[in-house]
Amino acid sequence: MDHLNPTQTLATWITALRPGDIPAATRRDGLRTFVNWLGCAVGGATHETVDRALAAVAPFSGPARATVLGRRERLDELHAALINGISSHVLDYDDTHLKTIIHPAGPVASAVLAVAEPRRDSGRELLTAVTIGVAVACRIGNSVYPDHYDRGWHITGTTGVFGAAAAVGWLLRLSPQQMAWALGIAATQASGLREMFGTMTKSLHPGRAAQNGAMAAFLAHAGFDSSERGIEAKRGFAHVLSTKQSFGEITEGLGERWEASLNSYKPFACGIVIHPTIDGCCQLREEFGSLASQAIEVELHTHPLVLELTGKTAPKTGLEGKFSVYHSAAMALIHGDGSPTAFTDAAVLDPAVVALRQRIRVVTHPDMHEASVRIIIKLADGKVVERHVERAIGSLERPLDEAALSRKFVGQAAPVLSEAGSRRLLDLAWSLEEAADAGELLGAAVPAQRSA
């Protein structure tokens, strides 16, 4: 009856795990999650959200033992976890566990890498910890999704703190009892409200989950006790923050089903519902060249959810552009771009993009699948071109392959690290499993010192 004791069951399982217990294919899934996260964190590192967070917290940092990705600053492990968690999420370009829409790497990998760096843990240990953390966060998410999310919780924050605690606790070799305490200390810090979407504070959620989860592990390691039933107790996490509690999702198939294998990686830097449209528009541009000047009207046939979530007709900022299927389709048709450069203020105000987006019409069909789109473009010469996308690139059915992940990585990291620098970091990241000291890649993860 493990499902009656999910906290204890998880604690026992996590602490007994050895790297060799994780199948090779799953380890590779964990590596893909890490590589994608690393590119996102480097790519997001120069965002003003990160500038402001750093300005606020750097005066409180302890000894500078840990790297801030994509920047020259160094902080203590907990603050580095915070900032890297913010950077990795700020462009809405990170990984998605599609069953729960958790972005697990932000909380988990940010905590693990910062803690592993001064400990000089091996790449194999780091990847084991990441894979464990993703499993814990997403399994706990499965147990309460969708009720928990519908109620207003940003599930990346609320479950990410457990993942970070489990992952760091594994690195620290907590005893099963200490691991149960760490999960309890995580439970009592679970937080993050969806009201914050559209503000800088959305990115704070994975950052704080990383920092708070790591601290939970350090507290438990020092003998700071907590409930050993933090997840399942009547006044514990699952009952207080959700009306649904499916504890079998946490306890069944441990070591057999791995949530890292269900993780997906965004090809486009915006909410997942626009991805089919961007994909289809990019395909049309690839085949026919830019159709902008000839297009009289563009029809997008979609599920109504697309319009509900991303129906902004006249976005004014890059951030608003992420919530406009019109802007996104126009950028893809003209430039074939769905990367962060498609969602800058300048891109959103570009007259050519504005002109085209005004000729785009969305027709909704409740019976269509949310992940599909049909695009119909009427041209000036009377011709019509069409494209149907059943499932977008980046979905579980059409995942980004490693070559595409690498292109995404360099596309993000190059503006921060240079093209050569980002390729060097990428090579080190893909070979992380063999690194005796995982932190060695961090030398390549910061921009070169500027000449005076």
Added chain:
Amino acid sequence: MDHLNPTQTLATWITALRPGDIPAATRRDGLRTFVNWLGCAVGGATHETVDRALAAVAPFSGPARATVLGRRERLDELHAALINGISSHVLDYDDTHLKTIIHPAGPVASAVLAVAEPRRDSGRELLTAVTIGVAVACRIGNSVYPDHYDRGWHITGTTGVFGAAAAVGWLLRLSPQQMAWALGIAATQASGLREMFGTMTKSLHPGRAAQNGAMAAFLAHAGFDSSERGIEAKRGFAHVLSTKQSFGEITEGLGERWEASLNSYKPFACGIVIHPTIDGCCQLREEFGSLASQAIEVELHTHPLVLELTGKTAPKTGLEGKFSVYHSAAMALIHGDGSPTAFTDAAVLDPAVVALRQRIRVVTHPDMHEASVRIIIKLADGKVVERHVERAIGSLERPLDEAALSRKFVGQAAPVLSEAGSRRLLDLAWSLEEAADAGELLGAAVPAQRSA
């Protein structure tokens, strides 16, 4: 229609407040809250909960600008706020806002004092900030209590973070917009589960609320934005964490009703629901001497909440003893003790106490008031002694006066600072309003250096 915009209304009110806007009697209430909190933090500072928390977090501390009360360590402001918040609550001896059972000083004063110290804010400024923070935490608590608490939230943590953000934000002279952001960043960190009661993690809640609230203010000060409707939005604090939202409790009578005036100070080092029982048992011992050897049976007639919250029949640690009305009654009947010495591991395992507590029976009456008790003791010689307590000492109806607060202070602080040292600190604390530099009292708040 202020009640539609409680976040903005609070932000506008807080930022416009000047010390002279607070009536003298209210300022004195704020001072009493501060003095009681200071004694509790010094008295709790040597508890192993604090030792372990310090061992875990000290390696991550920034520059040592702030005092850890009752100890020689110094930390950055945010970590000092964390540790002082833990110390002040660990003995369950701190203040109680009886309408909501919030313990507001832990989150608020811990944050304010740590931030004020290196800034050299005046005593008047410090007390203004504390009084504002108590108002904000308790008003937000009023708006969601009791549903929020009943659901399982430790309301001291969930509302304390707002109080700390408001108080520190006031010290930092945030703009109204920045203050709204700070309240939003507080909202999204609101956490703390009642499942943690009886463990070290309960005390973590006011500590983290202090630390997180202060950080929210520093983030907002650096321009890190958030929702400006963090309290009232559909997916904001009040709707996600409560089924009750009475926003008029937040917005009405601002500057007229002050929650610090409703704060009370515990005469006994445990949850408030056992206080009538301890008071009555102490009264019986005072009148009849120890009845332990003659008592065949002790009946406690109480509201059911007493048993729900403190029904542990066989506590094994001092901390568990605080959640046992049986142990508490036995200690009071035998030793007349409800102070921290009544809740040590040794006290809980004392055979005489264990023998008596096993003869104690609780009879619950839903129609009784939660703050009342009737105690009936059947003696070996057939006699029966009884005591009815309508309201316990320490309640708003029978408050501790300043002389009693001073005795409580010295009783707690003397074992840590020496008798003379604790009186010196007490004098400085009572005259805080006149201090040009509030932090000057901190030299008296740490134990003398041990000779080598």
